[in-house]
Amino acid sequence: MQTAQRLPKELPEGTxxxxxxxxxxxxxxxxxxxxxxxxxxxxxxxxxxxxxxxSIFPNVNFIPGPTFALAYRVRPYGTDPDKCIFxxxxxxxxxxxxxxxxxxxxxxxxxxxxxxxxAQDISNMVEVHRGYKSRGFRGNLPNPWQERKVTNLHRxxxxxxxxxxxRPLP
Numbered sequence: 001m002q003t004a005q006r007l008p009k010e011l012p013e014g015t016x017x018x019x020x021x022x023x024x025x026x027x028x029x030x031x032x033x034x035x036x037x038x039x040x041x042x043x044x045x046x047x048x049x050x051x052x053x054x055s056i057f058p059n060v061n062f063i064p065g066p067t068f069a070l071a072y073r074v075r076p077y078g079t080d081p082d083k084c085i086f087x088x089x090x091x092x093x094x095x096x097x098x099x100x101x102x103x104x105x106x107x108x109x110x111x112x113x114x115x116x117x118x119a120q121d122i123s124n125m126v127e128v129h130r131g132y133k134s135r136g137f138r139g140n141l142p143n144p145w146q147e148r149k150v151t152n153l154h155r156x157x158x159x160x161x162x163x164x165x166x167r168p169l170p
Contacts, residue, residue, distance in 0.1 A: 055152075068090065071089040
């Protein structure tokens with residue numbers, strides 16, 4: 001996360017995604033090596049096979065990396081449909097003997113207090129939720145390739161609740 005937070009400061013706006021990702025990995029490997037953490041040697045095929053995220057129905061997502069993992073869990077906030085409990089867990093590798101104590105932090109939706117990448121992930125939640133209540137909102141239109149996890153989640157929810165399969169919007 002620390003290297004990801006440096007990227008906007010060190011790379012010009014408009015840098016192609018592949019170059020950003022390459023620079024991010026180079027920075028992360030160098031930063032970790034400086035603190036005694038060695039990355040496993042992974043082939044491009046292994047990285048591609050690992051994918052970007054794994055989901056556990058209905059509300060947990062894992063984002064794996066060579067020396068870290070993020071886990072997100074979203075739960076209802078009582079019976080209030082306008083709120084949720086969003087939990088983010090960041091796991092990191094440390095040199096032997098330098099593992100810190102586990103630290104749990106409760107943070108309201110103040111994006112200044114969240115790490116950059118997580119803040120970026122949740123920064124649009126308020127506006128998206130507001131859009132759901134718009135008179136012009138007819139339903140979700142997920143990208144059929146990039147958001148198939150979302151489609152599959154709704155398919156699983158519909159099946160679990162006995163509500164049938166999701167249907168295309170008219």
